[in-house]
Amino acid sequence: MNAIDTAIRAAAASITVKDLTKAYDPQTVVIPPMDVELKAGEFTVVLGPSGCGKSTLLQMIAGLERVSSGKILIGTREVQDLEPKHRGCAMVFQNYALYPHMTVFENMAYSLKVSGTPKAERAERVAAVAKMLGLADYLHRKPGQLSGGQRQRVAIGRAIVREPAVLLFDEPLSNLDAQLRHDMRVELADLHRRIGATTVFVTHDQVEAMTLADRILILNKGRIEQFDTPKAIYHNPASVFVAKFIGAPPMNILPVTGDGAALRLADGQVVANASLTGTYQLGIRPEDIVLDGKTEGHAVKAALRFREDLGSHSVLAADLGGSTVRIATPFGADIADRLELDLNFPTSRLHLFDAATGRAIPGAFGAQ
């Protein structure tokens, strides 16, 4: 650990959002009142479909977008009315937004130059960051002479050289090709482990969210659907929206009816015992469905429609009581020319959601 790592770790501050709203006019509310606290040094991924308000939230924290009402605190300081430069945030943009007329060094040193840092210190800090990011050999090049991954690193370097209290990322990996995206993801995780800056990372990619985040904030139409660790979000989704958004292929959601003793599918097959009445939505992950085996749960029959062999595993799509269920099985499972599948839903892996609100009903099948 060198000096700049320590300095960034020391500067990291928490972000507290209180009653924050954003509306362009009374009809277009982007973010209804929101309360959330991001801990100092934590890597938070804000995840949601396009138009869910995740970039707007980031821009409001950065100061590039005005808040309609409410407060944003960085550390203990209220910042919602401050200019971006007084908030102590640094940002990495989707298209990098490097200054094309400046060299890599000048790009990274610009914020220090603006803040009046002495020349010698500027050079020292840029050199330290460049070394950390493997850019030491490129300091005299212009951004136009760099590859996509290198530009991305310069953008990150430009952000962390100021030792910001908060590091903001606005979909920074979406311009890179698949291989590079994977590499940068690993690099980012490694970087965060080393410098420990408070990080807010906006993305619509669930893989980035699952792999990078300490905690994931899932937004839907400006509302927080769930804010928890990747593990908790995957295993205990708080709503149908979260259940369908996380996981590839996503969780199967089936309409079920309770008759007081059992939950039945639309075609009458029993999938679980429960003393519930009324209609619900039942969720089960494709990899939790057991094919041709016995579990503590109920067995149902489904008609196979098609299979996709993905190498590491196969995904089967089957018709079950009028809905499509997807089942993840080991690659090459012997299911050739079978039209009917025997499926088993382990009760401990079932999720139950309210049919109207889509919210999870915890403990519906006993202790989980």
Place this chain on the structure above:
Amino acid sequence: MTSESTLFSNRWLPVLLVAPFMLLIVLFFYVPIFQAFYWSFFLEQPFGGGSMFVGLDNFARVLSDREFWQAGGRTLVFMVTASSLAVLIPLILAVAADRKIRLSLPARNVLVWPKGVAGASIGVVFAFVFNPFVGILAPLNKAFPGIWAPGIDGTDAFITLIAAHVWSGIPFNFVILLAGLQSIPRTMQQAAAMDGAGPWRRIFDVQLPLIMPQLFLTLVLEFTESVTSAFALIDTITHGGPGGATTLLVYKIYKDGFSGYDLSGAATQTAILMVFVILLTAAQFVFLGRRINYER
């Protein structure tokens, strides 16, 4: 070369398409210019009837003429002041319009209109606007009699000329510079804001460097244009007066040639002016053009 053959199956088609334009350029631009260069070595009779080869005599005569150097000096002053103002003022307007300040949308439209007005018409309008008795500066004369007198005072006449030229140059330069500013990604500005640069600092550190190609283009065009396009303005506003104070080279050439019937002298001055403009443009490309970063 492969791209050409794939674009046009018939190799004569592109030639045919360009021909009308080339014909016009050759007939009305290249031929007269070579004619002028050719005539500058001859002594031409004013009403036709033959000419005599005199070598460099015409050049010697023109270059030893004090009026030529005075007109040349005035051309230079006009070129520098008028063209830098004709770039600077649209630049300020474009930066303002780009920042979406109040009324920038109507302003953007209004500012483009002068482009549709002919030089001579602009001259007539400005002769009226700056008229010492009924123009906008007339009240000034009421308060301080004689302070604004473009009909008598050479400097006042020169200012009138520059104002008219700058006004007519605003639309084109404004459009080019605004387009340049608007092609700068919004995130670039946001990045600079996050880096701590205020609006003024961003103009000088980010916006101006990034519109250098556009600034260079407008400057080169302005410099060359200011030499010739002043003619319509001079002919309508000042007629070169008072006392020759606004006789730029282009107007002197016209007067010498078509009023004084010194055809050879006019041709010689045309040749000199032409060489000067070519050298100036070349110098701009050599000293400025190379340092411009066209990367985005």
